Amino acid sequence: MLIQNSQAIAPSRRSFLKGAGLSTSVFVLGSFVPFGRFAAAEGEAAAPAPAAAVFDPNMFLRIGSDDSVVVLCKHLEMGQGVSTGLATLVAEELDADWSKVGFDFAPNNPKVYNNLFFGSYIGTGGSTSMANSWNQMRQVGAAARAMFVAAAAKQWNVPAAEITVANAVLAHASGKSARFGELVEAAMQETVPTAVTLKDPKDWKYIGQPLPRLDSKGKTTGTATFAIDFRRPGMLTALVRRAPQFGATVKSIDDSDARKIKGVVDVVQIPSGIAVLANDTWAAMRGRDALKITWDNSLAETRSSDALVAEYRDLAATPGIVAANRGDAALGLGKASQSYEAEFTFPFLAHAPMEPLNCTIELTPDGAEIWAGSQFQSIDDYAVGQVLGVTPDKIRIHTLLGGGSFGRRANPMADWAVEAAQIAKAIGGKAPVHLLWTREDDIKGGYYRPMALHKVKAGVDEAGRIAGWQHTIVSKSIMIGTALEPMTVKDGVDATSVEGVSDTPYGIENLAVHVHNAKTAIPVLWWRSVGHSHTAHVMETTMDELAHLAGQDPLAFRLSYLKEGSRDAAVLKHVAEKAKWGQEMPKGMGRGIAYHMSFGSRVAMVAEVSVEAGALKVNRVIAAVDCGVAINPDVIAAQVEGAIGFALSAVLRNRVTFAEGVVEQGNFDDYEPTRIKEMPAVEVHVVPSAEAPTGIGEPGLPPLAPAIGNAVFAATGKRLRSLPFDLELLA
Amino acid sequence: MITLTINGKEQQLDVDPEMPLLWALRDHLNLTGTKFGCGAAQCGAFTVHIDGEAARSCSTMVGDAEGREIVTIEGLSGKVAEAVQAAWQKLDVVQCGYCQSGQIMSAITLLSANEKPTDEDINASMEGNICRCGTYVRIRDAIHEAAKALA
Numbered sequence: 001m002l003i004q005n006s007q008a009i010a011p012s013r014r015s016f017l018k019g020a021g022l023s024t025s026v027f028v029l030g031s032f033v034p035f036g037r038f039a040a041a042e043g044e045a046a047a048p049a050p051a052a053a054v055f056d057p058n059m060f061l062r063i064g065s066d067d068s069v070v071v072l073c074k075h076l077e078m079g080q081g082v083s084t085g086l087a088t089l090v091a092e093e094l095d096a097d098w099s100k101v102g103f104d105f106a107p108n109n110p111k112v113y114n115n116l117f118f119g120s121y122i123g124t125g126g127s128t129s130m131a132n133s134w135n136q137m138r139q140v141g142a143a144a145r146a147m148f149v150a151a152a153a154k155q156w157n158v159p160a161a162e163i164t165v166a167n168a169v170l171a172h173a174s175g176k177s178a179r180f181g182e183l184v185e186a187a188m189q190e191t192v193p194t195a196v197t198l199k200d201p202k203d204w205k206y207i208g209q210p211l212p213r214l215d216s217k218g219k220t221t222g223t224a225t226f227a228i229d230f231r232r233p234g235m236l237t238a239l240v241r242r243a244p245q246f247g248a249t250v251k252s253i254d255d256s257d258a259r260k261i262k263g264v265v266d267v268v269q270i271p272s273g274i275a276v277l278a279n280d281t282w283a284a285m286r287g288r289d290a291l292k293i294t295w296d297n298s299l300a301e302t303r304s305s306d307a308l309v310a311e312y313r314d315l316a317a318t319p320g321i322v323a324a325n326r327g328d329a330a331l332g333l334g335k336a337s338q339s340y341e342a343e344f345t346f347p348f349l350a351h352a353p354m355e356p357l358n359c360t361i362e363l364t365p366d367g368a369e370i371w372a373g374s375q376f377q378s379i380d381d382y383a384v385g386q387v388l389g390v391t392p393d394k395i396r397i398h399t400l401l402g403g404g405s406f407g408r409r410a411n412p413m414a415d416w417a418v419e420a421a422q423i424a425k426a427i428g429g430k431a432p433v434h435l436l437w438t439r440e441d442d443i444k445g446g447y448y449r450p451m452a453l454h455k456v457k458a459g460v461d462e463a464g465r466i467a468g469w470q471h472t473i474v475s476k477s478i479m480i481g482t483a484l485e486p487m488t489v490k491d492g493v494d495a496t497s498v499e500g501v502s503d504t505p506y507g508i509e510n511l512a513v514h515v516h517n518a519k520t521a522i523p524v525l526w527w528r529s530v531g532h533s534h535t536a537h538v539m540e541t542t543m544d545e546l547a548h549l550a551g552q553d554p555l556a557f558r559l560s561y562l563k564e565g566s567r568d569a570a571v572l573k574h575v576a577e578k579a580k581w582g583q584e585m586p587k588g589m590g591r592g593i594a595y596h597m598s599f600g601s602r603v604a605m606v607a608e609v610s611v612e613a614g615a616l617k618v619n620r621v622i623a624a625v626d627c628g629v630a631i632n633p634d635v636i637a638a639q640v641e642g643a644i645g646f647a648l649s650a651v652l653r654n655r656v657t658f659a660e661g662v663v664e665q666g667n668f669d670d671y672e673p674t675r676i677k678e679m680p681a682v683e684v685h686v687v688p689s690a691e692a693p694t695g696i697g698e699p700g701l702p703p704l705a706p707a708i709g710n711a712v713f714a715a716t717g718k719r720l721r722s723l724p725f726d727l728e729l730l731a
Numbered sequence: 732m733i734t735l736t737i738n739g740k741e742q743q744l745d746v747d748p749e750m751p752l753l754w755a756l757r758d759h760l761n762l763t764g765t766k767f768g769c770g771a772a773q774c775g776a777f778t779v780h781i782d783g784e785a786a787r788s789c790s791t792m793v794g795d796a797e798g799r800e801i802v803t804i805e806g807l808s809g810k811v812a813e814a815v816q817a818a819w820q821k822l823d824v825v826q827c828g829y830c831q832s833g834q835i836m837s838a839i840t841l842l843s844a845n846e847k848p849t850d851e852d853i854n855a856s857m858e859g860n861i862c863r864c865g866t867y868v869r870i871r872d873a874i875h876e877a878a879k880a881l882a
Contacts, residue, residue, distance in 0.1 A: 079827030079864045212823060219828025220819040222764020222804030226829060229763035237758070262747070280758040281767075282750040354768050354776060354829040354863045403766075403829030404863050439769040634823060638869070642826055645865015668773035668861060677854035679867035 027063040027144070027184040060112075060140045061090060067168045067181040069096045072106040074113035074133070075124040076375045077215060078353075078402035078409065079642070080697040081635035082129045084213045086137050088631055092206040093141030093199060096180075097168040103214055105399035108377040108392075121378035125410045125526070127599035127695020130631055134693050135198075142196035144187075151186035152178055201629075201690065210634030215401070227373040227400040228358045232432035235360065236265055238423050239284045239436060241291050242273040245300035245661035246446055247521035250274060250293060257290040267291070268426035272415075275423045281436060301521035302661035305451075309345060312453040312474040312518055316343070320472055320514035321492045324502035332468025332510030336459025338549045339467075342542070343455050345722040346534040347655035348448035349527055350671060355403020357437040357445075359420040363429030367394025372417065373402030375410035379483070383414035387421040406528040406646065411447060412482035413523070443671050444663040448656055449527030450476045451518075452497075454538045464550035466561070468510040469542075471501055473535070476524050477517045492517065496526065500535030500702065505568050505597055506543070506561040522658070528646060529698040532598040534723070536702030537709070540594040541721060544710045554593050554710065555581055567626050571595065571602040571687055575624035578685050579606035588612055589619075590715025594706040600694030601627040603640070607680075607707035611715045614731035618648065618680040618708055623700065628693040630686045636696050637684040643700030644682055649674040651705045653724045733793055737762070738806025748794030753777050755793045756803060764804035764832045768861070775860030778833035779803050785840035804832040810881060811842050818877035826864035834860050838874050847878050 062070040071087040083103040091101050106113040106122075113122050116132040145165055152170045153160040155178075164171050171177040180187075201207075218224030243249065253274055255267040263283025268275050274291055278284035303311075333339060360371040367390045374380050374397050381395035388395075402409055409416075420435040427433070437445065452475040461467040477494035479485050488495050493502075493515055502513045527533055547557035555576050562569040572595050576582075585591055588610055595604040608620040623640050630636055654671055657664045665671040709720045718729055733744045735752075737760065744759055751770075756762040756779070768776030770789050777789040780802040807816070815838050818824075825831050834857070841848055841856040848856065853874050862870065 079825075081826070212820070213825065215828060216820045216823055216825055219825040219831050220816045220835060221807075222762075222832045224828055225763075226766075228767065229757075231761065280746075280750075280754060282747065282754040282758070352863060354766070354774070354827065354861070356767065402827065404827040406863075439771070439774075638823065638826060638866070641868045642865040645867055646863065648865075667771050668769050669771065672773075673861050673863050674865060674867070675861065676857045676867040676870065679865070679871075682868050 027180075027187050061144055063144070063180050063184055065181040065184050067097060067100050067179050069094065069101045069168075071101065071103045071137075073103045074106040074115070074122065075129040076373060076399060076402050076405070076409065077105075078124075078373065078375070078405040080129070080639060081213060081632065082124070083215060084211065084635060085130050085631050086133055087214060088206050088211055089133065089137035090141040092204060093138045094145045095165040095167065096141070098206060098211055100168065101214065108374075108381050108395070108397040108399075110378050114378070121376070123376040123378060123410065125375065125407070127601070127698045130693045131600065131695060138198050139196055142198055143193050146193045146196060147187045147190040148180060148183050150190045151183050155183075155186060207629065207631055208633070211632055213635070224401055226355050226403045227360070227371060228355055228403070228436070230360050230371045230400055232360060232362055235432040235434050236277040236279065237281045237284045237434045237436055238275045238277045238420075239288045239438065240270065240273045240275045240419060240441070241288050241293060242441065242445065243295050243297070243300070245295070245297050245302060246523060247300035248295040248297040249299075251296040252294045254292040257292070258287040261287045261290060263287075266427055268423060270419060270422040270426060272419055275426070277423070277427065277433065284436075285438070297661070299521075300661055301658075303520070304659050304661075305347070305657040308451060308520065308658070309453065312451070313343070315474045315516040315518065316453055316455040316472045320474075320516040322512070323493045323498040323515045324511060324513040326508065327510035329468040329470045329510045329512035333457060333459050333470065334468070335461055336467035337462045339457065339459030340542070340545055340549060341457045342545070342721055343453065344534075344538050344541070346452040347657065347723070348451045348522065348524075349650055349654055350443045350448055350656055351406040351408035351527055352442060352671060352673065353402070353404030353406055353408055356439055356442050357408065357416045358435060359416050360432060360434045361420045361424045362432040363388070363424050366390065367396070368421065368424065369396045369398065370417065370420070371398045371400055373405065373409050374399050374417070375402065375405055376412075376414070379412060380414045380417040383418050384421040387418055387425060407526040407530070408447060411525055412484050415447065439668065440666045443656070443665050443667060446523035447525035448522065449533055450478060450524040452534045454534070456538060456542050458542055458546055460546055460550045464552055466508050466546055469508050470512050471538070472514045472516070473498055473501065474516040474518050476520055476522070478524050478526055478530070480517060496531045498535070499531040500596065500598060501539060504539060505566075506558070507563070508561065528643070529598055529701040532596065532698070532702040533650070536594070536596040536598070537705040537723060540596060540703065540706030541709055541719075544592070544706070544713065545719070553582070558593070558595060567602055567689075568595065568597060571604045571624045571626045574685060574687050575604035575606050575622055578624065578683065579622040581606060585714070588715060590711040590713065592707045592710025592712070592714055594703040594710060596699075596702040598699045598702055601625065601696060601699035603699045603703050605703040605707040607704070607711045609708060609711040609715060611712060611730055614727065616712065616725070616727055616730060618678070620681045620683070621704065621707065622683045622685070624685045624687055625696070625700070626687040626689050627696045627699065628689050628691040630689070631693055633686045636686055639696045640684045640700035641682045643698070644704050645674050645679055647701045647704040648678060650723055651708055651725060652678065655724055733797055735793065735796055735801060736799065737801045738803060744793065746793055748792060750793045751789050752779070752791045752793055752796050752801070753788040756788060762803050762805055766829055766832060768830065773861070774830070775833040775837060776830045778836040778860065780836060780840065783843070785837050804836060807839070811839050811877075814877040814880045815839050815842065815873070818873040818880065822869050822873045822876060824866050824869040824873050826866055830860060830862045834862065834870055838870070838877070842874065842877060842881065846881065848874060
């Protein structure tokens with residue numbers, strides 16, 4: 001049976017349901033003004049529904065006559081488990097049968113699918129997905145449930161309050177019962193409630209349980225469709241030869257040999273370089289290899305890494321912009337009985353997600369359709385619209401699974417989507433274009449975690465208390481110059497450069513934090529945990545060094561700067577207990593502790609290492625996590641395990657370096673991620689909490705490096721400060 | 732014309748014999764379960780079985796694969812494959828999942844030769860497969876789990 005849009009309830013300020021027009025009865029629940037902040041959605045409701053019903057832009061939920069529940073996922077699934085998490089929230093309040101729950105990605109309608117923490121933007125990032133959806137998705141489930149109950153109450157002529165729902169079955173004491181699927185059409189006729197009461201946490205059936213991931217099967221059978229797997233008829237594959245130095249441009253090009261390669265269809269110039277389009281990837285690769293290009297590097301970054309570090313060091317010796325100031329750090333330091341001064345350097349880092357960047361685009365009469373692992377749909381559609389001269393609503397984004405991202409697929413410059421649009425435009429839209437970046441393109445292509453240099457002067461007084469702490473950070477700002485600058489940069493201070501230092505939960509009385517925004521043409525971007533990826537290491541290493549100077553236990557020292565009874569202190573105590581902190585370690589082995597809060601979540605770690613003949617082995621990591629209500633403790637554990645594996649490569653070896661402006665790395669041989677033999681045993685302990693959920697995709701990363709460094713110190717008495725660790729110092 | 736035997740079926744391909752098997756699978760046969768991660772035999776996302784052994788499809792030329800039995804993730808069958816995939820699902824190993832086809836192909840090769848691998852055996856045998864999401868703890872556990880199920 002077909003439910004047409006006309007059968008939906010007339011749009012009103014309070015409700016608008018739209019039929020999905022599928023071949024079976026389907027209940028759909030869309031955006032509903034009473035529960036969200038979608039004042040603008042009113043106008044949208046009055047607009048005619050689009051022709052392709054499965055992309056009904058107002059839909060959050062579809063329930064089929066077969067009881068299947070499909071949750072429209074407004075966030076990119078890139079491994080973090082968000083599709084399972086959002087569906088859990090809906091299923092909980094709906095009282096759905098989890099075995100029949102699935103997900104689809106939502107279309108890019110910002111009036112419905114915006115990240116509630118990002119204003120009117122659709123986007124996944126900052127570990128905000130579960131936090132911003134926590135109430136919204138539960139309300140979706142509760143509203144749908146209420147409509148099924150109301151429909152059953154009418155059919156059975158019983159009070160709604162007497163109806164129970166469990167596992168997608170409605171029942172009444174009289175013996176009447178019905179499955180969701182049987183009531184789909186009736187429920188569609190009910191008005192969306194203006195308010196719903198969410199369950200008492202003690203009645204939760206799914207929230208808090210280790211429900212199986214919804215994407216496990218497809219990803220273990222080769223059937224999951226990642227963006228790179230998507231095909232359009234007549235599609236051409238495009239590879240771009242970009243300049244070896246950032247800021248260089250094409251001076252001249254000879255593409256005659258490239259055009260001779262069988263399968264090469266076209267060669268076009270775009271601002272970032274020369275694109276070769278071919279019938280398959282192999283021909284595009286060979287065609288690109290045959291290009292002869294000379295570059296104009298008059299405006300390019302031509303410095304080497306050593307020169308950049310030297311420049312950052314000089315900057316760090318001068319006063320910067322004040323990012324935080326507590327008490328009087330200089331005065332405090334003057335009273336220190338023992339002091340400490342150190343420099344920490346952090347290299348540029350590539351994200352290197354396993355699925356290389358790619359994007360398929362097809363021009364349409366009024367805009368374009370895009371198939372991609374789009375992470376910031378509201379930036380991608382805007383940027384592509386700019387290229388094509390149309391408004392963002394004319395760019396339809398079909399989000400597909402992302403094979404990792406770690407920040408790379410969310411770019412305020414939308415670089416890869418823009419390139420795809422430029423290529424499609426350059427060939428006049430004569431064929432769909434699949435832009436692919438090779439691994440070399442990815443490692444050499446910029447948008448790195450910015451290089452950073454920290455300089456810290458700190459000291460303790462006679463009583464062993466921190467007397468003063470002066471902290472200077474030099475780094476290129478991620479936000480300055482992007483559309484996000486107004487929201488994230490204040491008085492020249494980019495919050496993402498100093499987060500984790502300027503807002504430290506440690507009660508340091510005299511703290512001064514300065515920042516310098518370094519200038520370079522090397523493009524930078526957030527990399528899993530953003531500023532915390534370097535600030536946590538400096539904070540937690542310094543806390544350890546000060547504890548040592550003060551002759552105190554590193555755990556007790558930290559606790560003395562955290563509020564008694566605080567969540568911070570609880571997490572630290574939890575990890576200490578689980579790791580049996582304080583127990584003797586055998587010779588050559590050491591245990592180190594670190595604590596950091598990021599994205600509203602608190603993570604403490606104890607690392608156990610052994611150092612033998614200069615070789616470092618991380619044997620075990622014990623983590624304690626407080627990220628509010630643990631919606632799915634198994635996904636939380638997986639994210640922390642994974643963050644440890646991801647972070648370890650940056651601890652052990654990863655760096656992107658420059659020789660006269662040219663990136664020196666290119667593939668996994670010289671930018672090698674952690675391999676299985678290096679992976680420590682990991683124990684993750686989730687601290688129970690009734691607080692609203694906060695992030696977990698990123699917070700597992702920051703404490704790892706300092707926990708390992710502090711463990712190395714415990715084992716050897718040697719301090720490793722800069723990342724990646726210079727293991728020769730252990731020899 | 733090149734004739735390849737893939738997942739038990741003969742396929743005729745009119746492609747450059749030097750084309751890596753990976754691109755023949757992905758671009759010409761629409762078998763996209765085998766992934767492109769590095770193109771340089773570094774990451775293992777490209778792993779297929781050739782004559783029953785884990786092999787690198789990104790550095791095997793189509794011309795060299797002629798006349799050999801090629802199995803991709805889409806064509807898996809048998810007790811070991813089923814046990815490995817079941818263990819992967821039971822422990823929810825996957826995160827982004829992009830490398831997992833290759834991980835599973837390598838794990839099947841390991842368990843076909845070694846019924847009860849130790850952690851060291853697993854580390855040695857799976858070293859060529861990178862998982863950027865860092866799911867290694869669960870990969871080890873899932874291989875032990877599959878070995879138990881097969882015992």
